[in-house]
Amino acid sequence: MKKTINWKFTLILLTVGFMTAVQYNSMKNPKERDTRDIWAVRHELAVEKQLHSELLSEIRELDKTIFTYKSLNDENTGKALTETVDKLYSQAGMTNIQGTGIIIKVKPSAESEAFGIPVTDVSPDLLTRFVNEINRFKGLILEIDGKRFTTLSSIRDINGITTVNGLNVSTPPVSMKIISPSFKDSEKLYSYLAASTIHDDFYIDNLILEVGKPERFVEIHGSPEMFENQFLKELPKGE
Known part of the structure; x- marks a missing residue:
């Protein structure tokens, strides 16, 4: 019984040791090395920041639309929906623009x-x-x-x-x-x-x-x- 416990304990230690070695090796020697210079990284960061800013603008616009709907009564709801539809048509390029x-x-x-x-x-x-x-x-x-x-x-x-x-x-x-x-x-x-x-x-x-x-x-x-x-x-x- 004691030999069986020692064998299981040894197997667990070997498994943990192997996983630790693999993780250490992957962290020390990554498969792909980032060779970009600082300006390339800054450019990518600027693109991501611009995308983040655009997403925030869209979220604020949607929040504004939701607030408008909640503050309107039943009589003005139809008018608000019509304005939203017209705006969506404009964004989709369905209307003439000057x-x-x-x-x-x-x-x-x-x-x-x-x-x-x-x-x-x-x-x-x-x-x-x-x-x-x-x-x-x-x-x-x-x-x-x-x-x-x-x-x-x-x-x-x-x-x-x-x-x-x-x-x-x-x-x-x-x-x-x-x-x-x-x-x-x-x-x-x-x-x-x-x-x-x-x-x-x-x-x-x-x-x-x-x-x-x-x-x-x-x-x-x-x-x-x-x-x-x-x-x-x-x-x-x-x-």
């Missing part, structure tokens, strides 16, 4: 025209890179070749053709419109894009990015597509 902004044109480069190089479409990767470039600024409303671009939009290659929301993007020249929250924001965006290296990315594909100066009035049309309601159903009156 405001200050800039108009950008994508054209074939002069060299490609002089040498007779065939004009190619703007690649999905290049278009996505441009969208990521301007997303450094908050509150922008974007239209690409007459197609409203929102957080629900997609840029894809379908049968060799660049599409936005499943609709074909025209062969350059192509126009893109950007509306900013204010004229000052439009000026900042113009200055940023004028000095951005995104021009080099377009030039490699024999395209040039012509950034127009800020304008007081720019209009962006809403998306003609309507959302389909698949889950919500209207209850009969009285229920």
Whole structure:
């Protein structure tokens, strides 16, 4: 009986010792070593902080909406719901928007025209890179070749053709419109894009990015597509 107890105790000690050794080795020699410099880490931290700030803003906006509903009586509830629906339609890009902004044109480069190089479409990767470039600024409303671009939009290659929301993007020249929250924001965006290296990315594909100066009035049309309601159903009156 005593030998059996000693054997079990020895087995437990071996198991604990093996697990401790494995944990120590994994901590001492990690599989992947972080080789980023301090600026790369700071950049990633800044991106995470920006995301955190945007999430807090959305939470505050939702809390404000909830408070509005709770403070209203039955007579004004319908009006509040209508305003919320209109706001959601606007965020989803279903309504026309007017405001200050800039108009950008994508054209074939002069060299490609002089040498007779065939004009190619703007690649999905290049278009996505441009969208990521301007997303450094908050509150922008974007239209690409007459197609409203929102957080629900997609840029894809379908049968060799660049599409936005499943609709074909025209062969350059192509126009893109950007509306900013204010004229000052439009000026900042113009200055940023004028000095951005995104021009080099377009030039490699024999395209040039012509950034127009800020304008007081720019209009962006809403998306003609309507959302389909698949889950919500209207209850009969009285229920």
